[in-house]
Amino acid sequence: MKIRSQSLAGLIAAAALALASPLVMAQGMGQQEQQGQGGMGMQGGQGGNPQMEMQQLQQTLSETQQQAIENNPQLEQQGEELENLVLDKMESAGYEPRRDLETLESAEEQLRDEDLSAEERQEVIQSEDVQQAQMNLQEAQQSVAEDEEILEAQESLREELMSAMRDENADIDDVIERMQTLQQQMQQQQQQQQPQQGGEGG
Known part of the structure; x- marks a missing residue:
């Protein structure tokens, strides 16, 4: 799954399949509704572990999404x-x-082999074919990113x-909203934790 999660899911989720990644979808979702509503009253949970809460929320989201797709097969067809x-x-x-996707999928097949050593896995992931396929797909994705028909x-x-x-x-709307609030908090924390790097090198 390693490769797919980086490239295929990235490619399809961003360019196409909202089904591929609940979080990508959640981010796209609330952005319109969320503006001007900055997660009010959500500041209380600082004692908890935001990453663990985030994982639980993601799990709820992806389980709900899976059920929705199972009960509405036309969604999967629409996704395809x-x-x-x-x-x-x-x-x-x-x-x-x-x-390019076939290249990545055959690499993924190889990675499923549990006898592969860590070095061999690296070789598969870093092989020229795989790297090239990923680059091609990223460029292809950018080329259609603004396409009206796809966006609609x-x-x-x-x-x-x-x-x-x-x-x-x-x-589910509350779950998504809470995820966004947490995500913003986590990003802010990361920014605060990064030391102020002045012009040290050079």
Whole structure:
């Protein structure tokens, strides 16, 4: 799964499949609603562990999403249509995303071999073919990132998925909002923890 999580999920989630990553979807989701509402009354949980809470929220989100998709098979079909639309558009832009995805998938097959040593895994992941395929896909993704037809299809899928998720879990909007608040807090903490690096080197 290592490679897919970096490239394929990144590629499809960003360019297409809202289904590929609940968090990516959640981030895209609330941004419109969230502005001007800065997580009020959410500051209380500083004693807890935000990362653990985040993991639990992500789990709730992905379980809800899975149920929604199981109970609404048309969502998966819509997701596949969107994926094909994205791949077709990439091909029209002169890329070969299907070939690159095959390269990554065969690398993924190799990585499933439990007898592989850590070095051998690194070799697979860092092989020229795999690196090149990832670069090609990133470029292809950028080439279609602003495509109106894809954006509309993505938005429509996201709305249908959210609607199905609300049927499974009435609190799902709160879960997503809380995730966003936590994410902002964690980012702020990271920024504060980074030491003020002045012009030391050079």
